[in-house]
Amino acid sequence: MEAQDNYGSMPLVDSATARLVQESWARLAGREDEVVKAFYARLFELKPQLEDLFVTTDMEHLRLKFADTIHLLLGLLDDPAALYGQAEQSGRRHGMYGVRDRDFRTGGEALLWAIAQTLGDDFTPEVRDAWAEAYTRVTHAMSRGRGP
Numbered sequence: 431m432e433a434q435d436n437y438g439s440m441p442l443v444d445s446a447t448a449r450l451v452q453e454s455w456a457r458l459a460g461r462e463d464e465v466v467k468a469f470y471a472r473l474f475e476l477k478p479q480l481e482d483l484f485v486t487t488d489m490e491h492l493r494l495k496f497a498d499t500i501h502l503l504l505g506l507l508d509d510p511a512a513l514y515g516q517a518e519q520s521g522r523r524h525g526m527y528g529v530r531d532r533d534f535r536t537g538g539e540a541l542l543w544a545i546a547q548t549l550g551d552d553f554t555p556e557v558r559d560a561w562a563e564a565y566t567r568v569t570h571a572m573s574r575g576r577g578p
């Protein structure tokens with residue numbers, strides 16, 4: 431129960447991890463759309479059936495929103511209460527879109543791949559691990575928002 435009691439006030443990741451993801455995202459400034467395009471391309475390559483969820487979606491608009499949301503969430507890594515709130519609301523909406531936990535795992539693979547492609551040599555093992563950790567934590571909070 432203790433972990434449960436702390437939920438919502440504990441930082442999602444430690445400060446070194448937060449710094450690594452924030453700094454590597456800052457290095458991608460101006461190339462966010464490239465990252466997000468690579469993310470969706472990889473997502474649909476890994477699981478073509480996920481494309482069915484986006485048949486009526488304006489992808490150009492969604493890519494902008496996706497990049498803005500990553501930016502917002504990374505900026506909130508030092509403010510756990512606000513970050514959990516945002517993540518849970520987004521998770522609730524994703525539940526309504528039909529996104530499942532296993533899709534978030536595929537999404538993690540796609541996002542790390544997209545960042546690796548765009549960062550090149552700057553995508554060190556430390557940066558990779560930091561993104562994997564941050565993504566897992568944030569999507570865990572999203573899943574909680576979605577409910578059972």
Ligand code: HEM
Binds near residue numbers: 523524534
């Ligand atoms: C951390 C990872 C993710 C982030 C930050 C994210 C972000 C967003 C944002 C900002 C939107 C716009 C609407 C809204 O905010 O509710 C959205 C919509 C959507 N996302 Fe995600 N998403 C993530 C992962 C995923 C994954 C793994 C899938 C799996 C297929 C997915 C599927 C969708 C769908 C189907 C929509 C609705 C599109 C529409 O409006 O037609 N998302 N996402």
